[in-house]
Amino acid sequence: MKDAMTPTPANLRHLLSDATTRLRAAGIEAPQREARLLAAHAAGTDLAGLLRIDTLPPADHATFMQILQRRLHHEPMAHITGHTGFWSLDVAVSPATLIPRADTETLVEAVLDHLPDRNAPLRVLDIGTGTGCLLLAVLTEYPQATGIGTDINPDAARLATRNAARNGLAARCDMLCCNWADGITGPFDLILSNPPYIPHADLKGLMPEVVRHEPARALDGGADGLVAYRALAAILPGLLAPGGIAVLELGIGQDHSVPALMHEGGLRILEIRPDLGKIGRALVMKK
Structure with missing residues (x-):
């Protein structure tokens, strides 16, 4: 049996919908775009490349959840991506x-x-x-x-x-x-x-x-x-x-x-x- 904390693959559409809702509630401007930028960064691609992804593998899912928490605490996107x-x-x-x-x-x-x-x-x-x-x-x-x-x-x-x-x-x-x-x-x-x-x-x-x-x-x-x-x-x-x-x-x-x-x-x-x-x-x- 997998540990409850073990990262799992995640449906990208559902992940983005949930992240957008949370970012909007935190007062982040353009929450849908920000959610997509975070997902692209976690997946090591850009917004165009994100269109070809349906599921985030476990490691990318874990990364996404970590950086989403940072953005929810209003850490600038540029500091999260580093550039x-x-x-x-x-x-x-x-x-x-x-x-x-x-x-x-x-x-x-x-x-x-x-x-x-x-x-x-x-x-x-x-x-x-x-x-x-x-x-x-x-x-x-x-x-x-x-x-x-x-x-x-x-x-x-x-x-x-x-x-x-x-x-x-x-x-x-x-x-x-x-x-x-x-x-x-x-x-x-x-x-x-x-x-x-x-x-x-x-x-x-x-x-x-x-x-x-x-x-x-x-x-x-x-x-x-x-x-x-x-x-x-x-x-x-x-x-x-x-x-x-x-x-x-x-x-x-x-x-x-x-x-x-x-x-x-x-x-x-x-x-x-x-x-x-x-x-x-x-x-x-x-x-």
């Missing part, structure tokens, strides 16, 4: 960094419009690089460009280094552990940053996935959400090359306060580009 997509890249993630968001791709779109020469030998700096996703996305679009990513967290810098190798870009960039751009010598044709910008009092109101699992240091923008921008306003003019641009991510409602800070620091605003939600997201500037 996520950004731009044209697949990047590894960890609790040391923010999970790349689609909104941040707005910065890459802005760069492409303001620097139209794809063969330009750009020198790029990404301040607070996290997973390295912004810098690496730009390098894929500009094959002659080179770059430096900085992060105060050594675990983040190591992760960004791995992501550069993962995407075949290690020869064109260095990921360094430092505070902002300490010890970095310009000039740079392009400076990128997605800094911490959530006002401290607002952190507790963020989604459980964010509050429980993403690093507060990468989110907390101080009392007014502007601490990081003040630091950037002080250093960007000295790092930008003549004709170079800086592109920063903005938080909700910061499309007036941050440009004012940057203008006071000696930068000229070229554009505030909205994301798909019509929120001013990418601030483009030059000296």
Whole structure:
């Protein structure tokens, strides 16, 4: 007789139906899609491959039940799978960094419009690089460009280094552990940053996935959400090359306060580009 705890084969349709119900009850958005993503990960396939599966074998069934419990406790899907997509890249993630968001791709779109020469030998700096996703996305679009990513967290810098190798870009960039751009010598044709910008009092109101699992240091923008921008306003003019641009991510409602800070620091605003939600997201500037 089998032990009651021994994993058994499971009908995938029934498994997905039950998981969807449980995920919906836990307040997970798009529960049906999330259930399918979990099943695909457990089965070692993708959503298309999942269509060819009727039954999960015992080992995959056990894995699915384990990772379903993690998702029910609001652990981010990217942490469960260990990676996520950004731009044209697949990047590894960890609790040391923010999970790349689609909104941040707005910065890459802005760069492409303001620097139209794809063969330009750009020198790029990404301040607070996290997973390295912004810098690496730009390098894929500009094959002659080179770059430096900085992060105060050594675990983040190591992760960004791995992501550069993962995407075949290690020869064109260095990921360094430092505070902002300490010890970095310009000039740079392009400076990128997605800094911490959530006002401290607002952190507790963020989604459980964010509050429980993403690093507060990468989110907390101080009392007014502007601490990081003040630091950037002080250093960007000295790092930008003549004709170079800086592109920063903005938080909700910061499309007036941050440009004012940057203008006071000696930068000229070229554009505030909205994301798909019509929120001013990418601030483009030059000296």
